[in-house]
Amino acid sequence: MLHALLIINKAGGLIYNRDFTDGLAKLTSNEYLVMAGTFHGVHAITSRISPVPGSSGMELLETDTFKIFCFQTLTGVKFLLITDPSQPNADVTTRKVYELYADFVMKNPFYNPEMPIRIDLFDSNVQKLVRQTNAAG
Amino acid sequence: MSFPAYHATVPVQSSPLQSVSRASSHGRRPPILERNLVKGRSNEVSLSAYAFLFCEMLSYATKKSSGIQDMEKKLSDFGYRVGIRSLELLVFRDRPNRRDTRLLNTLSFIHTNVWKTLFGRAADSLEKGTDNEDEYMISDNEPNVTKFIAVPKDMNQLSCGAFIGGIVEAVLYGCGFPAKVSAHSTGSDQFPLRTTILMKFDKSVLLREKGFEPR
Numbered sequence: 001m002l003h004a005l006l007i008i009n010k011a012g013g014l015i016y017n018r019d020f021t022d023g024l025a026k027l028t029s030n031e032y033l034v035m036a037g038t039f040h041g042v043h044a045i046t047s048r049i050s051p052v053p054g055s056s057g058m059e060l061l062e063t064d065t066f067k068i069f070c071f072q073t074l075t076g077v078k079f080l081l082i083t084d085p086s087q088p089n090a091d092v093t094t095r096k097v098y099e100l101y102a103d104f105v106m107k108n109p110f111y112n113p114e115m116p117i118r119i120d121l122f123d124s125n126v127q128k129l130v131r132q133t134n135a136a137g
Numbered sequence: 138m139s140f141p142a143y144h145a146t147v148p149v150q151s152s153p154l155q156s157v158s159r160a161s162s163h164g165r166r167p168p169i170l171e172r173n174l175v176k177g178r179s180n181e182v183s184l185s186a187y188a189f190l191f192c193e194m195l196s197y198a199t200k201k202s203s204g205i206q207d208m209e210k211k212l213s214d215f216g217y218r219v220g221i222r223s224l225e226l227l228v229f230r231d232r233p234n235r236r237d238t239r240l241l242n243t244l245s246f247i248h249t250n251v252w253k254t255l256f257g258r259a260a261d262s263l264e265k266g267t268d269n270e271d272e273y274m275i276s277d278n279e280p281n282v283t284k285f286i287a288v289p290k291d292m293n294q295l296s297c298g299a300f301i302g303g304i305v306e307a308v309l310y311g312c313g314f315p316a317k318v319s320a321h322s323t324g325s326d327q328f329p330l331r332t333t334i335l336m337k338f339d340k341s342v343l344l345r346e347k348g349f350e351p352r
Contacts, residue, residue, distance in 0.1 A: 103188075104285050104287070107185070107192055108192070108286055108287060109191075109192040109193075109286065110287070110288065110289050110292075120287045120329075121287035121329070122287070
């Protein structure tokens, strides 16, 4: 089950967040911003200070009640998927979201890079992907 | 064909083209001016590359224009330049020594041939306007040109299909059917990006068309 999607730009700012399931605690937009900023910082630390050199940074954060999958693109954009602990193959889904992002956000002339994403086509395509994934899992 | 050196699919041994094709044989295609004009599979362009180009065209049009109508005019002018050139190529490829004089044939040529060449498939519908004799419409449920573009709410009158409108206008003009062409977004829930190209023909076209009809 996919719970939510967050997209963080390369400066650590939250540019997109959507909840997909009803059972989530309602966080304020400020709390989401804090969460995104914190994750960004921790990600930077885990990629710099690592026992084994050349680390890609944190990819999975796991708790009893949820998991956060993180996929960072070469340009530094991070896609965070908050899922059920039992969710398989969430990394595949993050890559699919990346594809949608490349298509419907970056190829949209009305979008300013690094700014919050408010694009209907992207929204509807993400919803479609999530519905498919949740139905299959 | 009259220009064998340019049209030969395999360059002749002694031809100067040979050295060019050898130099570029390491996975690279010959430059566009040296390729065969006859249609082949290899003439396709990446949709992403195209989408980014169109993106820049739109930003340019936004920057250079004062309002939405002005912007659509600019897009339509861009399309016009594409249309007039592709007509030339299409006529050479698909219908040498032939010219349509009837309106319907020309319209179906646009609906099928032009669309297939430019967008890889035929348009979804070709209709006659119900209110006016001189109006025809071509609709595309998901135009490639605007596939990735969501127009923001504050500009919702803008139809990026104006570019396609310009192409159609140029093709019609080149065929001798002058018309006023406009593009409209007619999105529904099923096809949010549906675009309709409305063609309003010049009086002279309809008069001539009447002349063709048997008495």
